[in-house]
Amino acid sequence: METELLNTDVINNMQSWIVNNQGLLIEYAVNITAALLTLIIGFMVAKMLTGGLNRLLRRKIDSTIADFITSLIKYVILAFVIIAALGRVGVQTASFVAVVGAAGLAIGLALQGSLSNFAAGILLIAFRPFKAGDYIEAAGTAGTVNSVQIFTTVLMTPDNRMIVVPNSNVLNGNIINYSKEKTRRIDLVIGVSYSADLKKTKEVLTRIINEDNRILKEPECRIAVGELGASSVDFVLRPWVQADDYWNTRFDLLERIKNELDANGIGIPFPQMDVHLFKKEADGQLRRQDVA
Structure with a gap:
């Protein structure tokens, strides 16, 4: 009996809280829905915008540079979309940006390899030791350059395997470009x-x-x-x-x-080996044996 009364009180309290905070719940639901829509639409717009920009840039500049620029723009747009979505659900974006900035040093130290790959990618694009479609040898591997991304260079081998090489490894080693000259x-x-x-x-x-x-x-x-x-x-x-x-x-x-x-009767020599077998006789002497 006491359990039934307790359950009834809990239900009544919940119903009362919902009635009293109906407006707040509706506001939260609207904000969460708006944030989700912001994320979905933002991701779609980023994909469509960078895809169209990539096709446009490929007509004007090398495809390697086009891929790098559009990848960078895509990540910048996605960062703004996420910040906008967080702001829609009530997160103070100014404080969020400040926290991210304060944590930037620690993140930078933790991601030294990634940052070096990013810097190496910029240098590869700037100095252009190779372009998309070139067959190169770098970082202990070889293949046709597919693209230079923000952190990695993508190579395709002649047997159609994809090799992803960190940009810093490519830049810090010897680069042999077999397609540079005609x-x-x-x-x-x-x-x-x-x-x-x-x-x-x-x-x-x-x-x-x-x-x-x-x-x-x-x-x-x-x-x-x-x-x-x-x-x-x-x-x-x-x-x-x-x-x-x-x-x-x-x-x-x-x-x-x-x-x-x-x-024309011209011989091409190849390595040969003569093997001689010896048998030890009863008198302790070695006798050579002919092999048929």
Whole structure:
């Protein structure tokens, strides 16, 4: 009986509080709804605005710079949207900004790596050692540049893997840009037997180079004996090609050189090992055994 009376009193008190504070509840509900709408609409506007701006900038400037600028603008807009939403639910934004500013030093110390990546991203955009679409080697990896984000550089490998590299790692290491120049040199080392006719070998290699239309006439291809190795005479071939033709030309040259050298009876040595077996006889002497 006492429990039923207690429950009845609680319900009555709640109903009374709701009736007395109806206006306040309605105000809170409106503010919360407005804050949610502010967040949703703000995020949608940020996405649409930066998407349209990115397409516009790509027509005027390099896509790498366009992606970086629009990413930065997007995060700035989202920060204002969140502050506006907090203000709508009654949070004093002035105090909030002051607290964020006061905590900025601590956050900056805690996020030194992120801040260095941000600064490195700005420097990469400013000095432009590469652009979107370039094939580069940096920070111990290689791939085609997809974009430079605020904190990271995105690379795509030839087998379609995405590699995300911190900007500071890219900037602080060596950057090799294979796409910067229009032409590239192919460096090949072809080893032939010591018994091979060097003059004939050079004629065969020269003919192969001259018959490939992808190889540029200028600069002239260098064909010469580069080294007298342990088991071979090593020729160096250094033809120049357009950067886009580099890999296909290299693969085709290696295949044709092998076929042409075989057709002309020019041997290509390969490592060999002679194994000798010895058997210890009863008298303690070692006797060599022939292996069939």
